[in-house]
Amino acid sequence: MELDSLYQEVILDHYKHPHHKGLSNEKDAQVHHVNPSCGDEVTLNISVSGGIVTDISWDGVGCSISQASTSIMSELVIGKTVAESYRVMDHFSQLMSSKGTLKGDEDILEDAVALAGVSKFPARVKCALLGWMAFKDASVQAIEESEK
């Protein structure tokens, strides 16, 4: 069924058991992003030390795709340098705008390749990107803060 290409088991697992959900007290920056078309929200805390993303924690309400994608993103970027995590994000953005033509590189994207099917549903792409946009915004703010 076409639906299975969207809702892979990995996605439903992350949705039901999201990683790094629940805001930590420690943070270098906090952002709050909303998807104005559907009302989904995410609040995201980031800690950056020596150019490395040392922690991400988040909370929010949203559909399975937005929640799973934020969970997967957190797993992916924690422990990477900010520059490396931006490269991962670029791959993910490309995958999301591929309209179903790309499968995604599992070596780079790991669990996030399970979201490849989202790119066939244009209305859901912004769901998948919500947490990633929050991460990008938060990382920029954390770096600006550290340079003050």
Add this chain to the structure above:
Amino acid sequence: MKTLPLSAVEIKGDFPIFARSMRNEKPLIYLDSGATSQKPRSVIDAQSHFYEHINAAVHRGAHLLAEEADAAYEGAREIVANFIGAQANEIVFTKSATEGLNAIAYSFGSAEKGSRLSLGRGDSIVVTEMEHHANLIPWQQLARRTGATLKWIPITSEGRLDYSTLEEIVDSSTKILAFTHQSNVLGTINDVATLVAAAKSVGAVTVLDACQSVPHFPIDVKALGVDLLTFSGHKALGPTGIGVLWGTSSILEEMEPFLYGGSMIESVTMTQATWAPAPRKFEAGVPNMAGAVGLGAALQYLSDIGMENVHSWEKSLTDYALSEFAKLSGVSVIGPLTSENRGAVISFTVDGIHPHDVGQVLDQHGIAVRTGHHCAWPLMKKFGITGTTRASFYLYNTISDVDSLIAAVKSAQEYFKV
């Protein structure tokens, strides 16, 4: 006239879109008429006919086409007027209901100081907690610009207005009472008579958002007693880009124009201008002529079927849908649970499944619904939810459409194992 009772199956045949298929070769089950309605062949043909045989700028030319365009455009105005029990010179064509509501707010905001319509510090504007953003933000911003206070009538947990608060909220400071006839989320039909009486007792102007009522049940503006009313064409089987602003002759005369330009003037010098009488005063520029003609055809189609028939058919669909929803476990309907003073709009939440995901599963079954906050964010917050799935029905929906919806909701619960 079509024969009674309304045959939705037969009516579906008048709408070309139902001939197409959806994902997985499923037939289209369209339950999103609250967002926009589908169009009968007669509306599509009327617009094409205008462009193929008549097209000319109205109110300007000295040729046969211009004469015929005038007749078609003004004929559409007559149809709209008859449809809501108004006079033709009280009907202003706009691009949408949203534009109509903004235009009213803008016009009030530019009223001469000291006039009945002008607002300032110490005045209040009253809305309700169930308004669509289109009937909230224009007033919120008008209040901000003028220093007036925005107040609102709260709703009960059942999704009805709490009329017990009316006396306290609508007071001598109230200049405008703007409210929806029927909630686009809850389906609640508000008690216009009670609200108008409260407004009249303090001399406030009443503005009715009739987007979800004019397409679905008989409306007589004189009986409603409001001062101003707006609705959109595209929710009433008409084309997009055409809406209606109705006002009593006296308030339209009092109101400042909100668009200046060609067609709306009486005389012009380099330094001054005077305005044509309503409705021309509010229709600057070459209007959406084909849109008006299409709307005329749409309202003619509805009149031929009979709005009483449309209403009673939708009521039977609502009764059936509410009774079927009540049988589902893990599903909550947001809004009144009986069809009394309630339209054919059913918003619901499914435990453990986000509305987007419900909508996605329904889409696999060829069922088109709306998901999200429905441009009523404060209302969602009131109910402590981020969104709902909304099924909204119209004259072309059938009992079997309801059955398909219920079956698809169950399949979503199975799919997500909730």
